[in-house]
Amino acid sequence: MKTAAVAGARGHDVVLLERASQLGGNLNVLRLLPTRSEWHVAVENLERELELAGVDVRLDTDFDADALRALAPAALLVATGSLWDRSGYTQRRPERPGNPRRPAA
Amino acid sequence: MALGAKVVIYDDAGEYMALGLADLLSAAGVTVELVTPRLYVGEDVAPTLQLPDIMPKLIAGGVTMTAQTFVDFVDGDSVGLVDGWAQTSTRRIDRVGTVVLSLLRLPDDALYRQLAPHFHDIQRVGDALAPRSPAAVIYEGEEIGRAL
Numbered sequence: 001m002k003t004a005a006v007a008g009a010r011g012h013d014v015v016l017l018e019r020a021s022q023l024g025g026n027l028n029v030l031r032l033l034p035t036r037s038e039w040h041v042a043v044e045n046l047e048r049e050l051e052l053a054g055v056d057v058r059l060d061t062d063f064d065a066d067a068l069r070a071l072a073p074a075a076l077l078v079a080t081g082s083l084w085d086r087s088g089y090t091q092r093r094p095e096r097p098g099n100p101r102r103p104a105a
Numbered sequence: 106m107a108l109g110a111k112v113v114i115y116d117d118a119g120e121y122m123a124l125g126l127a128d129l130l131s132a133a134g135v136t137v138e139l140v141t142p143r144l145y146v147g148e149d150v151a152p153t154l155q156l157p158d159i160m161p162k163l164i165a166g167g168v169t170m171t172a173q174t175f176v177d178f179v180d181g182d183s184v185g186l187v188d189g190w191a192q193t194s195t196r197r198i199d200r201v202g203t204v205v206l207s208l209l210r211l212p213d214d215a216l217y218r219q220l221a222p223h224f225h226d227i228q229r230v231g232d233a234l235a236p237r238s239p240a241a242v243i244y245e246g247e248e249i250g251r252a253l
Contacts, residue, residue, distance in 0.1 A: 002243045003230060006250025026232065027239060033125030034132065035158070042239065065223045075226045075253055078217040082210040082232035090117045090208050092142045092189075093175050 001046040003077060008053030015056045015071060017063055023047055025081050109202010111136040113184050115176045116207040119149035120238075123207040124159045131166025138169045138198055142189045146170045171196075179204050210236035 001016070001023060008014040022028065024043035031039035050057055068076065112135050116123035123139065124147050131137045139146055147156055163170065173189035184198040210232065217229045228234075230249055231242045 002246025003250040003253075006247050007253045010250065010253075012253060030122065030125075030239075033122070034128050034162075036121070036125055046243075065220055068220065069223065073224075073226075075228075076220070076224045077228055077230045077249070078214070078220065078233055079229075079231045080213045080216050080233040082236035083213045084206065085209040085211050086206060088115075088176070088179075088206060088208070090142060090175070092117065 001050060003079075004055045005046060005049035005053045008050065008055040013056075014053070015058065015073075016050065017061045018057065018059050019062055021060050023050075023057070023059070025079075108135065111138070111198075111201050112203045112205060113138045113140060113176070113198055113201050114205045114207060116141045116146070117143065117209075118207045119143055119147070121147075121150050121155065121159075123147075123205075124150060124163065126205065126207075127168045128159060128162050128166065131163065131168050137166070138171070138184075138201075139163070140171045140174050140176055140186060142175050143172060145172045176204075212236060 004014045004016045016023075023046070024031075024040075027039050027043050031037055031043075108130070112130055114123050114127055114137065116139060119141070123141075127137045127139050141148075145151075147159065150156055150159070171186065174195065175187050175189055175192075177185040177187040177194065179185075179201075182199065182201050184201050184204060185194065186196045186198070187193060188195050212229070212233050212235060214229055214233050217227070217233060221227055228249075230245065234245075237245075
């Protein structure tokens with residue numbers, strides 16, 4: 001969102017494709033916690049920046065390589081976020097038995 | 106509650122998320138155990154002065170907080186803890202409904218890998234490049250926006 005807003009404000013033609021029905025990604029999870037609802041201000045600020053910068057925001061948009069090629073972008077940025085690791089690994093205890101990524105030595 | 110009557114949150118992220126989840130669950134009547142290998146619970150929340158707000162709520166909610174401790178194993182509905190320094194077994198938590206891992210986040214860059222062969226000027230940004238705090242990601246966003 002930030003990159004789109006800055007690039008748009010600098011005169012680039014920017015299309016922001018969002019797979020979900022709302023912008024914000026990870027911040028939308030944080031704002032569900034008790035007393036943390038004000039995190040929505042961060043998302044709203046960015047949404048307003050996008051609006052002022054004239055960014056073409058498309059929600060609920062799924063796409064593949066062909067659809068993206070049709071847009072003929074000069075630059076393509078992929079911001080698909082992150083997933084929580086479920087292996088139980090922590091770098092504070094790399095020698096943990098059973099850790100699939102433990103060092104061989 | 107779908108998560109069960111007792112939930113263990115194992116947190117090495119040190120951020121607000123684990124504390125907020127413990128607050129949410131304990132307020133809903135769930136017995137919550139918060140375990141961290143760090144020196145204390147909410148280590149990275151302390152510098153932002155949020156502990157005086159959240160800690161009384163966790164204590165009132167009966168959340169058991171155990172620091173300097175690793176989860177050694179999850180076996181059925183039991184969770185084994187070991188001391189963070191001595192690596193010796195300290196305690197076993199039984200009848201656990203759910204274990205929540207708040208440890209590492211991994212980049213979700215499957216789409217990038219799928220698209221990369223088809224585009225000349227393509228890059229990963231934000232958490233998809235390296236998971237970080239929202240502030241760090243927004244800083245990077247500004248930087249890339251200027252560089253384009």
